[in-house]
Amino acid sequence: MIMLDKKWWHNAVVYQIYPRSFQDSNHDGVGDLAGIIDRLDYLQHLGINLIWLSPVYRSPMDDNGYDISDYQDIAAEFGTLAEMDQLIAEAARRDIRILMDLVVNHTSDEHAWFVEAKKSKDSPYRDYYIWRKAGADGSPPDQQRSYFGGSAWEYDAASGEYYFHLFSKRQPDLNWENPQVQEEVHRMMNWWLDKGIGGFRMDVIDLIGKQVDQQIIANGARLHPLLQQMHQATLAARDVLSVGETWSATPDTAKLYSDPARRELSMVFQFEHITMTHDTKEGKWKPLPFDLIEFKQIIGKWQTALADAGWNSLFWNNHDLPRAVSKYGDPGHYRVESAKMLATALHFLKGTPYVYQGEEIGMTNVRFDSIDDYRDIESLNLYHERTAAGVSPETMMAGIHANGRDNARTPMQWNSTHNAGFSSGTPWLKLNPNYREINVAAALEQPDSVFFHYQKLIELRKHWDVMVYGKYLPLLEQHPQVFAYRRSLGSQQLVVVNNFSGEHVELGLPATLHGVAGQGLISNYAQRDSWTDHLSLQPYESFAIAYVCEAGLG
Structure with missing residues (x-):
C-alpha cells in the first residue's frame, strides 16, 4: 500500500455552519458572525478542526447568499468585515480554521x-x-x-x-473563458487567504469549464486546466484545504481533481451515495428506497479508487440535503441509536469527515404543512412549476418533506427555551417543533448523548493512524442490513460493524472474523471487545474494535 504524504487535514473533522440558521446575536431572526463567535467554545468542546462557513459575503439573498454581489465584503445581516476578521482570529485561538465557501460559477445580478x-x-x-x-x-x-x-x-x-444562468435568473454565470475573470477570482482568493483562512469549499466547481454552445455543462474540456491555473495562482504556496463540490464526479474524475501530483484540489464532494435514492426522471422530488447493498458497493468503489491517489470527503448531509437520521436512520424510536450508528459508519472510513450543524445532536427533518412555510428558492420554484404542470401538491410536498433543502436549514436547536435559544426575534425560517426535546443543552447533560459519541469519534481520529490511513476491506458485502468493514495499516487493524435496520440481526461470520479480540473503541450499546463466530446485533447497533494482527493485511 502506498502511504500518502501526511497532511493536517487528513485526521481533521470539518463542521459546516449555515450562518443564517446557527446563532442570532442581534435579535433580528437571522444568524450572524457574532453568534458564531459566541458558540466557538461549543465547537472546541466538540473537537472539530475546521469550520466550513456557508457564504457570508454581501448578497441580495436571492439564494440565501449563494448569489454574491461583493466577494470582499460581508452581508449586513451577518455582520462586518471586522467581525469576520475577529471570527478568523478567535477560531485560530482554539485551533480551528475557517473554510470559506467559494462561489465563482456565478455572481449575483447586483454584482x-x-x-x-x-x-x-x-x-x-x-x-x-x-x-x-x-x-x-x-x-x-x-x-x-x-x-x-x-x-x-x-x-x-x-x-x-x-x-x-444555471441557477436563479439573478445568478448569471461567469465566463471562465475570459482571462480577466480568472485573474479577478484569483486575486480575490489570495485576499482571503492572506487573512489566514484555512482554505475554500468550492461551490459547483465542476461547472466552470462549461461549453455552453455544445450544451456541455459539467466536466468541460477546460475544467482541469482552469483548476490547475487556480491552484498555481492561489493555493500552491500555502498549506490549505480545498474541496470541490462536484455532483458529476466519478471515481476516475475524482482522481483528476484530488491526486496531489496534478495540483488541483485536496478532495471533492461526490454525491453518488446521495443520488442513488433519487428517481432517474423526477430526481430527488420522487425519492427511492435506500438500498444498503447498493450503498456499500458505492462506498467500496470510492474507498478503493482513491486509496492511493486522491482523498475522499465523508458526509451524510449538508445545507442542500435532508437530515441524515431522517434519511438513513430512524428519527423516531431509535433516533439516538441510529444517529450514533450513522456517525460510526462514516467516521471510520478513509477520508475527511464533515459534520453538518445539528447532526451532532441528531436533528431531524421538518414537515411543514404548507408550502408557504418554506423559504428555499429551489423548493418554491419547482413546487409552483410542477403543480402548474399537473403534479399534485401532495406529491410535491412529500418530495419536499423528504429531500427539500429547508430540512437542513431550520434554526440550530440550542435549548428548550423560546425559539430554541437561536433568537429572541422572529426566526427567518420556522423551527422544527421537536427542539424542546432535541437540543444542545439536553445533549450536554447526557453522557451517552449523540453529541458525546461524535466527540469521541473526533478524538479517536487524532490517535489512530489506521482510522485515517488504513486500507479499506469490505465485509459481508451482500448482507441487506449490515454494513461492516475492516481497516488495516500494518499490524494495526479495525473492524467496524453497523446494523442499518431497526431489527435484531443474527450474524454468522466468515472464518476470517472468528475469535476477533482487542480494544473496543466505541459502541452505541454495551462496549464490545471481542466475539467468537457469531454476532447478535441490537437495532441500529454499531461498534468498532481495534486489534493487532502480526501478519498484517497490507
Whole structure:
C-alpha cells in the first residue's frame, strides 16, 4: 500500500455552519458572525478542526447568499468585515480554521461586474458573463434548463440578448473563458487567504469549464486546466484545504481533481451515495428506497479508487440535503441509536469527515404543512412549476418533506427555551417543533448523548493512524442490513460493524472474523471487545474494535 504524504487535514473533522440558521446575536431572526463567535467554545468542546462557513459575503439573498454581489465584503445581516476578521482570529485561538465557501460559477445580478456588463455590449465587463443573441423570433438561443426551474437563458431587453444562468435568473454565470475573470477570482482568493483562512469549499466547481454552445455543462474540456491555473495562482504556496463540490464526479474524475501530483484540489464532494435514492426522471422530488447493498458497493468503489491517489470527503448531509437520521436512520424510536450508528459508519472510513450543524445532536427533518412555510428558492420554484404542470401538491410536498433543502436549514436547536435559544426575534425560517426535546443543552447533560459519541469519534481520529490511513476491506458485502468493514495499516487493524435496520440481526461470520479480540473503541450499546463466530446485533447497533494482527493485511 502506498502511504500518502501526511497532511493536517487528513485526521481533521470539518463542521459546516449555515450562518443564517446557527446563532442570532442581534435579535433580528437571522444568524450572524457574532453568534458564531459566541458558540466557538461549543465547537472546541466538540473537537472539530475546521469550520466550513456557508457564504457570508454581501448578497441580495436571492439564494440565501449563494448569489454574491461583493466577494470582499460581508452581508449586513451577518455582520462586518471586522467581525469576520475577529471570527478568523478567535477560531485560530482554539485551533480551528475557517473554510470559506467559494462561489465563482456565478455572481449575483447586483454584482458590480454584471451591473456594468448590462450597460452596453461594448462594456469591458460584458465578456465577464455569457451572452447570446436571441433566436429569429426572439426566443432563447436553445432549450437548456436552469437547475431551479425554467430556461437557463434570461432576456435583457436593453441589448436584445440573453444571458446564461444555471441557477436563479439573478445568478448569471461567469465566463471562465475570459482571462480577466480568472485573474479577478484569483486575486480575490489570495485576499482571503492572506487573512489566514484555512482554505475554500468550492461551490459547483465542476461547472466552470462549461461549453455552453455544445450544451456541455459539467466536466468541460477546460475544467482541469482552469483548476490547475487556480491552484498555481492561489493555493500552491500555502498549506490549505480545498474541496470541490462536484455532483458529476466519478471515481476516475475524482482522481483528476484530488491526486496531489496534478495540483488541483485536496478532495471533492461526490454525491453518488446521495443520488442513488433519487428517481432517474423526477430526481430527488420522487425519492427511492435506500438500498444498503447498493450503498456499500458505492462506498467500496470510492474507498478503493482513491486509496492511493486522491482523498475522499465523508458526509451524510449538508445545507442542500435532508437530515441524515431522517434519511438513513430512524428519527423516531431509535433516533439516538441510529444517529450514533450513522456517525460510526462514516467516521471510520478513509477520508475527511464533515459534520453538518445539528447532526451532532441528531436533528431531524421538518414537515411543514404548507408550502408557504418554506423559504428555499429551489423548493418554491419547482413546487409552483410542477403543480402548474399537473403534479399534485401532495406529491410535491412529500418530495419536499423528504429531500427539500429547508430540512437542513431550520434554526440550530440550542435549548428548550423560546425559539430554541437561536433568537429572541422572529426566526427567518420556522423551527422544527421537536427542539424542546432535541437540543444542545439536553445533549450536554447526557453522557451517552449523540453529541458525546461524535466527540469521541473526533478524538479517536487524532490517535489512530489506521482510522485515517488504513486500507479499506469490505465485509459481508451482500448482507441487506449490515454494513461492516475492516481497516488495516500494518499490524494495526479495525473492524467496524453497523446494523442499518431497526431489527435484531443474527450474524454468522466468515472464518476470517472468528475469535476477533482487542480494544473496543466505541459502541452505541454495551462496549464490545471481542466475539467468537457469531454476532447478535441490537437495532441500529454499531461498534468498532481495534486489534493487532502480526501478519498484517497490507
